[in-house]
Amino acid sequence: MRNHLNALRHPLPPGPPARPVIGNILSFPPTGGWHVLTEYKKTYGDLVFFHGLGNNILVLNSLAAINDLLDKRGEIYSDRPSFTVVGELMGLGQSLPLLPYGKQWREQRKLAHAALSLSSIKKYYKIQEDMAAMLNEALLDDPNNFCSHVRLTAGRIILSLTYGLSVDTADDQYITHAEKTMELIGKATVPGAFLCDFIPAMRYLPAWVSFQREAKKGRAMIESLVTKPFEHVKQEIADNTVLRPSLTSDLLSVRPQEGISQSEFESHIKWAAGSMYGAHSYEQTYATIICFIMAMALNPEKQKLAQEEIDRIVGKDRIPTMEDRELLPYVNATIKEVLRWHPALPLSIARMATKDDIYEGHTIPKGTIIVPNVWCVLETYFYFELNCNKSVLSDRVIAHEPSADFDEQVFLPERFLAPDVTAPDPGKWAFGFGRRICPGRALAENSLFVIIAGILSVFNISPPAEGDLKVEFSPNLVSYPENFKCQIIPRSQRKSALAHQRAKECL
Numbered sequence: 001m002r003n004h005l006n007a008l009r010h011p012l013p014p015g016p017p018a019r020p021v022i023g024n025i026l027s028f029p030p031t032g033g034w035h036v037l038t039e040y041k042k043t044y045g046d047l048v049f050f051h052g053l054g055n056n057i058l059v060l061n062s063l064a065a066i067n068d069l070l071d072k073r074g075e076i077y078s079d080r081p082s083f084t085v086v087g088e089l090m091g092l093g094q095s096l097p098l099l100p101y102g103k104q105w106r107e108q109r110k111l112a113h114a115a116l117s118l119s120s121i122k123k124y125y126k127i128q129e130d131m132a133a134m135l136n137e138a139l140l141d142d143p144n145n146f147c148s149h150v151r152l153t154a155g156r157i158i159l160s161l162t163y164g165l166s167v168d169t170a171d172d173q174y175i176t177h178a179e180k181t182m183e184l185i186g187k188a189t190v191p192g193a194f195l196c197d198f199i200p201a202m203r204y205l206p207a208w209v210s211f212q213r214e215a216k217k218g219r220a221m222i223e224s225l226v227t228k229p230f231e232h233v234k235q236e237i238a239d240n241t242v243l244r245p246s247l248t249s250d251l252l253s254v255r256p257q258e259g260i261s262q263s264e265f266e267s268h269i270k271w272a273a274g275s276m277y278g279a280h281s282y283e284q285t286y287a288t289i290i291c292f293i294m295a296m297a298l299n300p301e302k303q304k305l306a307q308e309e310i311d312r313i314v315g316k317d318r319i320p321t322m323e324d325r326e327l328l329p330y331v332n333a334t335i336k337e338v339l340r341w342h343p344a345l346p347l348s349i350a351r352m353a354t355k356d357d358i359y360e361g362h363t364i365p366k367g368t369i370i371v372p373n374v375w376c377v378l379e380t381y382f383y384f385e386l387n388c389n390k391s392v393l394s395d396r397v398i399a400h401e402p403s404a405d406f407d408e409q410v411f412l413p414e415r416f417l418a419p420d421v422t423a424p425d426p427g428k429w430a431f432g433f434g435r436r437i438c439p440g441r442a443l444a445e446n447s448l449f450v451i452i453a454g455i456l457s458v459f460n461i462s463p464p465a466e467g468d469l470k471v472e473f474s475p476n477l478v479s480y481p482e483n484f485k486c487q488i489i490p491r492s493q494r495k496s497a498l499a500h501q502r503a504k505e506c507l
């Protein structure tokens with residue numbers, strides 16, 4: 001109570017002008033908001049507050065504020081907002097990323113940690129390398145459809161690792177279903193995507209109202225997304241026909257803890273596995289690889305440096321494997337720079353405050369939705385850019401203030417290799433924060449490495465032969481380059497033969 005009264009003595013954080021009843025909530029951009037929210041920083045600072053229709057949203061516009069709240073005050077800021085449409089009406093609220101911070105979340109999180117620990121994921125190295133080799137072969141045969149090959153590869157990896165399923169074509173029923181479901185979830189998981197998220201009483205509106213029809217369709221899609229492959233694994237175990245290791249078969253081989261019934265345990269596994277397969281993980285891997293391809297087409301000199309490193313260290317007679325990861329600093333710096341250049345989740349995944357709190361002299365009321373705008377983190381890299389370019393550190397740099405001509409879109413892996421000051425590792429923010437940090441980070445980084453090093457070793461990526469390369473990104477929760485063209489050409493006949501040969505050795 002004292003805390004509550006204390007909190008209320010402080011003003012709310014600043015935000016755009018408000019009107020009666022609706023406040024300023026409609027100034028919160030429903031899609032693609034990271035640029036607008038970063039602009040707001042100029043006027044309102046690191047904390048920007050939106051309110052109205054019974055809702056509060058606080059945007060965190062600096063890495064310091066994000067870490068202070070989501071990491072250091074994890075006991076208050078580890079909950080998720082309840083998304084009325086996607087969470088309640090569509091049923092996704094049972095999946096790990098959207099579960100409230102509580103017992104069920106802890107149970108699923110434990111399962112995810114067990115299945116995704118550094119030692120557990122070693123057994124997937126070969127599968128990841130094989131999938132990367134199959135991607136290279138597809139790029140040799142049909143380079144123009146690179147987006148659909150990468151999509152298939154990201155889906156294949158996650159389906160294979162989660163359920164031991166193999167997928168042959170981009171039209172595979174699991175992949176196409178996951179794609180459609182992800183598109184729907186991606187649009188629906190941004191705070192404010194549906195007015196019903198702001199006015200939960202709208203959930204009682206009749207079934208023919210447009211968002212209700214969308215919710216019904218989404219519920220059926222999500223249910224089938226998590227249930228079908230899970231039942232498939234259970235059947236394989238029952239028939240003793242499990243072919244490949246998988247997270248689900250591993251988890252199903254463990255006995256439930258005391259106090260948890262078998263059906264409850266299986267439901268946790270079904271949703272924990274469904275979260276890995278469905279909850280953006282595959283879309284984020286896709287997004288990051290597509291960003292890499294675009295970045296290479298735009299930055300041939302950086303691409304060349306990475307290729308030279310691979311040729312020098314791995315040699316010209318084989319494709320890089322997971323074993324080479326530690327030996328390729330420039331390739332690793334390129335991957336970090338891709339994560340920085342266009343983060344797949346520019347607004348991360350929203351949280352919710354479970355108590356009144358005071359931060360930097362402002363009240364943050366209980367129930368406030370917290371949006372970490374990781375896009376604003378990009379500006380913290382400006383002085384590393386100067387450092388890499390061997391410029392003299394100016395007063396502006398020392399004051400940590402970006403210069404007017406700082407361009408966050410400059411692609412500079414050297415930021416992470418500079419001898420004196422290296423820039424913060426995007427791995428420290430691109431995968432989230434504190435107690436809800438992405439449990440799949442190590443697995444995802446392995447996939448990114450084998451795929452990116454594989455592509456670099458075999459291909460030259462360049463802008464399209466005709467017309468310009470269109471640099472545009474999708475505005476959804478998971479953001480990536482929208483349709484663009486580029487050329488993906490084998491570096492030599494020898495590289496092409498090597499890639500075909502490696503693909504033949506796949507499982």
Ligand code: HEM
Pocket residue numbers: 096097098109112275276277279280281282284285288344345348349350430431432433434435436437438439440441443444
């Ligand atoms: C490039 C790839 C990936 C990126 C950039 C990424 C990023 C993220 C981010 C930003 C979050 C939100 C964390 C927070 O709230 O602070 C998250 C959550 C999550 N990620 Fe990932 N992720 C990736 C791949 C994966 C993979 C491969 C898996 C599983 C196999 C996975 C499973 C999850 C799960 C289950 C959550 C929810 C955790 C929770 O709410 O407790 N992710 N991820």
